[in-house]
Amino acid sequence: DSGVTQTPKHLITATGQRVTLRCSPRSGDLSVYWYQQSLDQGLQFLIQYYNGEERAKGNILERFSAQQFPDLHSELNLSSLELGDSALYFCASSGEGQGKRGYGYTFGSGTRLTVV
Amino acid sequence: GENVEQHPSTLSVQEGDSAVIKCTYSDSASNYFPWYKQELGKRPQLIIDIRSNVGEKKDQRIAVTLNKTAKHFSLHITETQPEDSAVYFCAALRANTGRRALTFGSGTRLQVQP
Numbered sequence: 001d002s003g004v005t006q007t008p009k010h011l012i013t014a015t016g017q018r019v020t021l022r023c024s025p026r027s028g029d030l031s032v033y034w035y036q037q038s039l040d041q042g043l044q045f046l047i048q049y050y051n052g053e054e055r056a057k058g059n060i061l062e063r064f065s066a067q068q069f070p071d072l073h074s075e076l077n078l079s080s081l082e083l084g085d086s087a088l089y090f091c092a093s094s095g096e097g098q099g100k101r102g103y104g105y106t107f108g109s110g111t112r113l114t115v116v
Numbered sequence: 117g118e119n120v121e122q123h124p125s126t127l128s129v130q131e132g133d134s135a136v137i138k139c140t141y142s143d144s145a146s147n148y149f150p151w152y153k154q155e156l157g158k159r160p161q162l163i164i165d166i167r168s169n170v171g172e173k174k175d176q177r178i179a180v181t182l183n184k185t186a187k188h189f190s191l192h193i194t195e196t197q198p199e200d201s202a203v204y205f206c207a208a209l210r211a212n213t214g215r216r217a218l219t220f221g222s223g224t225r226l227q228v229q230p
Contacts, residue, residue: 002159033217043160043205043220056217090159103148103211105218107159 003027006091006108014116018079021111023091025072031055031096032074033105034066037088049074050096081115088112118143120208122221129196130229137224139206140188148211149182149189150218154203163204164191167211196228 003026013019025032034046045058049068060066063081068074078085092105119142129135141149150165166173166180166189173180177196182189193200203225207218
């Protein structure tokens with residue numbers, strides 16, 4: 001267990017639908033990052049939140065949005081889903097170098113989204 | 117923004133041999149370089165990292181070297197074992213800004229043949 005919790009583990013939905021992926025960061029980490037990994041592809045950065053505030057945006061589609069709540073958990077909302085959105089979606093948290101936490105990311109186990 | 121290139125995309129070695137994976141980065145201000153191992157269907161896991169004020173770091177059979185002038189860094193795995201088979205990702209970050217995210221290379225699929 002990495003300490004980063006993602007739910008659900010698997011999600012199958014139809015095109016045009018909307019889904020919400022949830023992430024709870026490692027205890028004490030304020031930063032949450034969302035990455036998308038398509039089949040046999042690399043890790044594409046979507047968006048970063050730090051203590052409830054959006055900090056950085058990557059290649060995130062307008063159909064996708066995210067937020068981080070006061071308890072630091074984060075949700076990634078994917079709407080008007082297309083077949084090409086099928087992928088593994090990872091959440092990661094970081095201590096941002098505070099104390100002994102370093103800058104490394106701890107990844108959750110991911111949510112495998114299949115759009116049919 | 118940062119761009120990280122990783123080579124080779126696939127690497128096959130015999131058990132006991134060494135494996136080397138190389139990455140180059142574009143942003144000279146990047147100062148944190150981690151390596152992640154991802155087994156099939158699992159999450160990426162940090163295996164080693166290096167800061168820009170260090171040229172080399174070792175942890176048992178793995179080591180990372182950094183050449184800031186040339187903007188490249190490498191992962192070295194010695195005495196490879198079948199359980200080293202996985203996809204390895206390098207990454208780069210301009211740490212301390214709080215407004216950047218790790219940029220990952222495209223990954224290297226390492227296959228260790230018994």
